[in-house]
Amino acid sequence: MRRVDELREQTVWKSDPHTQVKHLVYRHYLQCWMGKILQTFPEATIVDAFAGPGVYTDGPPGSPIVVAKTFLEHTAYRRFNKLNLVCLEERTDRVEELRRQFAKLSPSPQLNISVQAPGVFAEQQPRLSTLAHRGRAETPVLWLIDPFDLKSAPFSLIRRCLADPRDEVLFTLFTNELHRFCQRENFDKTMTPYFGGTHWQSAVPERRGRREAFATAYQQGLKDQELFTGGFGIKVSNQSARYHLVLATHSEAGLKCWAPVTWKLDHYSGQGASAETAGALSLFDEASVVDRLDVALRAYAGTAQRWETLSSQAARLNHMDKHLRQVLDKLAAQGLAFRVDPVRARTAWPEGCTVRFYAPEDVADEAS
Template sequence: MAVPKDAVWERDPHTAAKHDLLKQYLEAWAPILLSRHDVITYAEGFAGAGVYKQGEPGSPVVAYEVFARALHRSPKRVRLVLMEEDPRRVEELQRQMALAQSRNREDIAARLSIDIEQGDFHPALLRKLQRTGRLGKPLFVLLDSFGGPDIPYSLLHELGRYRSTEVMVTFEPAFLTRFAERHDGHRQLGDEAFGSQEWQHVFRQPSSHKFTFLREQYRATLRQAGFTHTLYFEMVDEGGRKLYLIFGTQHERGLEKMKDAMWKVDPSYGIRYRDPRDTEQQMLDLVFEPDTAPLRRILHDFISEAPKGRTVPELQRYTLLETVYRPAQVITAVRQLRESGAVTTEPRAINTKTRVSAAATSPSAGPSAEQGALW
């Protein structure tokens, strides 16, 4: 998709998937945080117009509706802080947010404040969050540009200083792989986004590895900024253009909930969305079941390394932190491994008290761990 010029543009299927992911995650995030804090904040640096050509909601409206539903069950408050550069989009956004407010009860709208500002997101967004005392309190920041790179590392570093901040950034690798090698200005944009020049090793990578390399460099950048856990979600639009959503949190619970959201959006692999109109998509086998064969192999390797085996909670934590899979998928995987004769369990019932050991001679646990290597 070319960068749209109109104030309001057509929503792509991959944007719908992005909104679905955001909604699924915020539906988990909001009640957890509202149960412990009086005020939580949702901020966007690139808010858009709040609506698409056919009337579909933009991300600020998606978020607003999630929070409105959460506030029906909680007496607390939510603040939305929205920045957008284009004045035409700001005007539309104001209209859309007023409509969202009018669709909700007055007492809900009164506890769900909206602060819209027109202008360049940086450093205005950070200043506003500082000034209003939102840093250090529960805060989710969506930095959803057209792919950039346009998020300075210095901003991520400031946000990452606080344990209660989570970020989701849209990152498009093609700009840097295509243009930056021969263009000083573009290379400098890359340096500012990554906070170092390490990413420039991409120029020496084979073509097939360039995007993966940049994605992993960007995850490393988020970790360097303080977000100890990162996840990525890959989106491919109708023209085969790849965008990554990169999520950073300092909480294992946030990691778990984002994985749950990702597996809901992509029930087969948990990490990607491909536009059905993309011709490459049509060449891929359609998989309707979760592809958990790599998880079985990864777990089998992990169990085999421990002479006394592993407990189910150990396997679940390992799955959460080291794989694309979810802790909730572990019990089924262990059962399948036992059925194939690869492991034994003690006792037989598989629950949090079960210890899992490699069978004396284990048959192969499944196909290659290609998906594990995606991490």
């Protein structure tokens, strides 16, 4: 049976390597998100909008169970406040199976699991938002949106999930389908609502990098909404990404959780992982590509910048403070970056320090 037929006809279907990579991203991001959010706020909510049956025929757990187990097995679990896990699935048979899977977990007074009656996410989103926020706009809500097709999650729906100040979305972007079908007649009627505009057209002329260009265009649409965003490609072996995971958040703190995940799974560029390599979690590669960060820091020539500003710039470019220090070391060796405050410190670039930047011409031989 073809994969598409399995998804359409069967209650439970077999897992695939790409799903496991995606769930690995979920787990790593949730480790950080839970560690920060659930020790800061009295409660928070995760909404799995396309929850599925919670298990695969060959044994691995589905995304709702991945979320619950990440919570229950977290090293900081005993210090956590309340987490509400809200799950929506369209099919009755899958809802019943999901409830059976949750029943196998040990109950926790800190984890409130709510499997909703079968429903379509586009129709149920306003009600779910009210349920998730518990009457408080400040309640952090993380939406996991992993639909089966493009039409189930138009940009307008994603934007509604980001209506409140502590909403975040982790969204599966079908870049392979976009690449394959973008030039079909009348497909623009699907593409434009999916992207929330016609900016997707800029990616069409691309050939080899069209999938990545679609991901970039989608993220630009989020940035235009004054949101912070990160992306990560889920690849098939050494080929182009089958789809991308896109994070959208109101807070730069979300990027601080996102960057370590992407660099952990892709040691070279932090932008995509294959099913073959994602499980090899080694230390971060010291030779990681940091060219964009290098260029960004050089642009500060003639100014002094606080660490907070530099760390923020690194996060926006999907880099960690580790990479920031790496580039600062390089610039310092060239005489282009100096720590001016504090004068004494145990490390070269401590948090809270001030760094002054210079241009190459400032350190040329003829300079006085």
